Amino acid sequence: MALSRLTSRSNIITRPFSAAFSRLLSTDTTPITIETSLPFTAHLCDPPSRSVESSSQELLDFFRTMALMRRMEIAADSLYKAKLIRGFCHLYDGQEAVAIGMEAAITKKDAIITAYRDHCIFLGRGGSLYEIFSELMGRQAGCSKGKGGSMHFYKKESSFYGGHGIVGAQVPLGCGIAFAQKYNKEEAVTFALYGDGAANQGQLFEALNISALWDLPAILVCENNHYGMGTAEWRASKSSSYYKRGDYVPGLKVDGMDAFAVKQACKFAKQHALEKGPIILEMDTYRYHGHSMSDPGSTYRTRDEISGVRQERDPIERIKKLVLSHDLATEKELKDMEKEIRKEVDDAIAKAKDCPMPEPSELFTNVYVKGYGTESFGPDRKEVKASLP
Amino acid sequence: MSSIIHGAGAATTTLSTFNSIDSKILVAPSRTNLSVRSQRYIVAGSDASKKKNFVSGLRVRHSQKLIPNAVATKEADTSASTGHELLLFEALQEGLEEEMDRDPHVCVMGEDVGHYGGSYKVTKGLADKFGDLRVLDTPICENAFTGMGIGAAMTGLRPVIEGMNMGFLLLAFNQISNNCGMLHYTSGGQFTIPVVIRGPGGVGRQLGAEHSQRLESYFQSIPGIQMVACSTPYNAKGLMKAAIRSENPVILFEHVLLYNLKEKIPDEDYICNLEEAEMVRPGEHITILTYSRMRYHVMQAAKTLVNKGYDPEVIDIRSLKPFDLHTIGNSVKKTHRVLIVEECMRTGGIGASLTAAINENFHDYLDSPVMCLSSQDVPTPYAGTLEEWTVVQPAQIVTAVEQLCQ
Numbered sequence: 001m002a003l004s005r006l007t008s009r010s011n012i013i014t015r016p017f018s019a020a021f022s023r024l025l026s027t028d029t030t031p032i033t034i035e036t037s038l039p040f041t042a043h044l045c046d047p048p049s050r051s052v053e054s055s056s057q058e059l060l061d062f063f064r065t066m067a068l069m070r071r072m073e074i075a076a077d078s079l080y081k082a083k084l085i086r087g088f089c090h091l092y093d094g095q096e097a098v099a100i101g102m103e104a105a106i107t108k109k110d111a112i113i114t115a116y117r118d119h120c121i122f123l124g125r126g127g128s129l130y131e132i133f134s135e136l137m138g139r140q141a142g143c144s145k146g147k148g149g150s151m152h153f154y155k156k157e158s159s160f161y162g163g164h165g166i167v168g169a170q171v172p173l174g175c176g177i178a179f180a181q182k183y184n185k186e187e188a189v190t191f192a193l194y195g196d197g198a199a200n201q202g203q204l205f206e207a208l209n210i211s212a213l214w215d216l217p218a219i220l221v222c223e224n225n226h227y228g229m230g231t232a233e234w235r236a237s238k239s240s241s242y243y244k245r246g247d248y249v250p251g252l253k254v255d256g257m258d259a260f261a262v263k264q265a266c267k268f269a270k271q272h273a274l275e276k277g278p279i280i281l282e283m284d285t286y287r288y289h290g291h292s293m294s295d296p297g298s299t300y301r302t303r304d305e306i307s308g309v310r311q312e313r314d315p316i317e318r319i320k321k322l323v324l325s326h327d328l329a330t331e332k333e334l335k336d337m338e339k340e341i342r343k344e345v346d347d348a349i350a351k352a353k354d355c356p357m358p359e360p361s362e363l364f365t366n367v368y369v370k371g372y373g374t375e376s377f378g379p380d381r382k383e384v385k386a387s388l389p
Numbered sequence: 390m391s392s393i394i395h396g397a398g399a400a401t402t403t404l405s406t407f408n409s410i411d412s413k414i415l416v417a418p419s420r421t422n423l424s425v426r427s428q429r430y431i432v433a434g435s436d437a438s439k440k441k442n443f444v445s446g447l448r449v450r451h452s453q454k455l456i457p458n459a460v461a462t463k464e465a466d467t468s469a470s471t472g473h474e475l476l477l478f479e480a481l482q483e484g485l486e487e488e489m490d491r492d493p494h495v496c497v498m499g500e501d502v503g504h505y506g507g508s509y510k511v512t513k514g515l516a517d518k519f520g521d522l523r524v525l526d527t528p529i530c531e532n533a534f535t536g537m538g539i540g541a542a543m544t545g546l547r548p549v550i551e552g553m554n555m556g557f558l559l560l561a562f563n564q565i566s567n568n569c570g571m572l573h574y575t576s577g578g579q580f581t582i583p584v585v586i587r588g589p590g591g592v593g594r595q596l597g598a599e600h601s602q603r604l605e606s607y608f609q610s611i612p613g614i615q616m617v618a619c620s621t622p623y624n625a626k627g628l629m630k631a632a633i634r635s636e637n638p639v640i641l642f643e644h645v646l647l648y649n650l651k652e653k654i655p656d657e658d659y660i661c662n663l664e665e666a667e668m669v670r671p672g673e674h675i676t677i678l679t680y681s682r683m684r685y686h687v688m689q690a691a692k693t694l695v696n697k698g699y700d701p702e703v704i705d706i707r708s709l710k711p712f713d714l715h716t717i718g719n720s721v722k723k724t725h726r727v728l729i730v731e732e733c734m735r736t737g738g739i740g741a742s743l744t745a746a747i748n749e750n751f752h753d754y755l756d757s758p759v760m761c762l763s764s765q766d767v768p769t770p771y772a773g774t775l776e777e778w779t780v781v782q783p784a785q786i787v788t789a790v791e792q793l794c795q
Contacts (some may be wrong), residue, residue, distance in 0.1 A: 175533070183546060374563075
């Protein structure tokens with residue numbers, strides 16, 4: 001059935017055994033076809049179709065994971081205000097559809113590399129809430145042992161390459177990962193995510209040139225949330241059609257608040273990258289929070305704009321409407337799910353708060369890989385020795 | 390041994406340089422800085438340890454043997470072993486080729502490294518042998534291709550990134566500092582970056598300010614990287630191989646003027662320790678620490694110093710980060726005087742850090758303050774005479790040693 005997002009929610013007549021009924025449906029993988037809300041805009045390629053194959057399980061999974069992401073970011077907000085998270089904290093709420101849609105279209109062999117707004121992508125790649133909150137609070141059990149922080153989440157087993165603080169520097173890294181994938185003849189692709197602010201970095205175009213020249217399976221994804229910290233995109237870029245910026249590289253503009261559009265686009269891009277080389281995806285998305293926790297987010301945009309987007313285009317609301325209109329769950333069940341999620345997040349935070357800080361000796365570990373035996377001692381070292389193998 | 394191409398400055402050699410296989414007896418003309426002496430002959434044969442024929446008046450502290458050349462001769466070279474002679478850039482190429490043969494993950498990327506063969510011929514012939522995917526000609530975008538090398542290294546490849554001139558790597562400083570050096574730490578040890586960044590640097594022959602940069606001082610603070618500087622064909626090949634095999638990011642500094650040094654190196658597979666300093670000439674009076682091209686200026690000065698009666702201990706520190714304080718410390722404990730001769734700028738150079746390290750660790754053993762001779766804090770001028778004066782010359786080294794040894 002093709003359903004438009006704007007169809008009104010159908011009234012769910014509460015049936016007896018409705019709970020059992022929807023639980024049956026939730027493990028059901030009967031295909032559902034969903035139409036994306038907006039068509040794709042393409043540059044130098046044929047856009048994919050608007051009908052996306054999905055299933056009821058996937059729909060509920062989407063809802064659950066996105067609600068988890070949203071809840072996690074809100075919790076991180078409170079933790080930051082409680083001064084348990086320090087430094088920089090860049091929150092992803094509003095942009096969850098990009099992380100979810102991308103994850104649904106690819107495997108763990110495909111690599112993702114992103115900038116500093118990486119909490120939700122890390123979660124999507126298989127990170128646990130405990131790892132995330134421990135790392136944010138600088139504890140031992142964090143994914144980077146507490147030494148990375150908010151901007152440095154990595155998960156090697158799931159091919160998640162981070163987590164980078166310097167704007168735009170992750171794009172050449174991503175093209176390098178794509179190069180390695182081609183070198184090793186793996187049939188995998190790399191998604192290098194960057195923002196509309198980073199789209200003006202020179203190294204991006206350098207990396208794109210090399211990727212196109214060497215036919216690397218690199219997909220550059222511009223998460224266009226329309227603001228580069230405090231600067232609106234029309235004040236920073238002469239051309240805000242980021243998907244066309246590749247010039248000779250094909251591009252696709254996607255509604256980034258629609259998880260299914262993202263999924264379709266990523267699937268399409270993966271196929272394109274494996275066969276023909278790099279492609280640019282522009283995800284039209286929005287962030288509710290400011291750039292980071294030190295930015296209120298309202299000095300350069302109006303509150304009406306933020307609440308307007310929240311009402312019209314919120315990705316979780318969209319999925320919720322779809323779930324309800326396909327009778328996959330009742331309102332109450334979804335509310336219960338959200339309560340469960342809230343409890344899960346609170347439990348993870350409590351557990352992370354109990355986790356100890358890293359040992360002082362951790363200060364000096366992982367600076368070098370112990371290959372040729374460099375030893376260094378603590379701050380009161382008397383004589384530094386280079387031990388020879 | 391290695392022949393030196395340098396002729397400026399007031400200090401001239403009293404012994405002409407000769408090939409180690411040369412068995413002719415050399416007679417040195419009595420010139421210049423052998424002050425009051427006249428008609429003095431210094432005779433040396435190829436078997437240096439045996440012959441010791443010299444006229445009295447020349448004070449030589451070492452009673453065991455006259456050292457005919459100031460560079461330490463490895464015993465292996467005087468034996469009848471097979472070794473082969475080659476130039477420094479060929480040694481680098483050999484090392485690179487052997488490592489690429491040994492490990493299929495090693496690849497080279499840089500400007501004109503492939504079809505052109507490398508601007509200093511270090512990668513000559515490799516593209517034909519290994520193909521375009523392993524020897525990659527990149528466009529001119531240092532920032533991006535250094536980043537790509539680092540990204541590839543995160544997945545397990547071992548790229549050797551060549552900067553056509555070290556100075557160009559300033560464009561890639563962000564990638565080298567933030568990503569190369571720090572990713573192992575900020576990922577909690579998940580990713581290793583086994584990358585080698587190499588290229589020629591240093592003051593050449595009137596190349597101008599921007600092409601005569603010495604980047605070791607800029608990179609030395611970056612945590613997580615190792616820096617080595619090669620100076621002879623032997624250690625060039627050894628360090629190249631060790632750097633490629635190392636799991637840490639290594640920056641290998643070569644020098645534009647040293648590429649044509651000729652030396653005989655062993656046939657067998659060998660690597661040099663990345664963190665070890667090389668004892669060039671053992672001595673008793675003063676420790677002279679140096680690296681890269683300045684090693685040859687020091688050795689030139691050492692010949693003069695030997696004739697004046699001093700016995701300098703010359704150490705090529707090779708490892709610029711971390712310093713081999715073990716070898717250096719042992720030397721300081723023996724001689725009690727240190728002179729550092731480097732090509733870096735005075736401000737914030739390698740010598741400055743080394744001075745601090747020696748003062749902190751070996752303060753009790755020093756009889757005089759550590760002296761550091763470095764290049765002047767100016768952009769390198771084009772004019773030949775001015776350029777000579779930006780770098781440390783052997784005469785200045787001799788003066789400094791005389792000053793320190795009073």
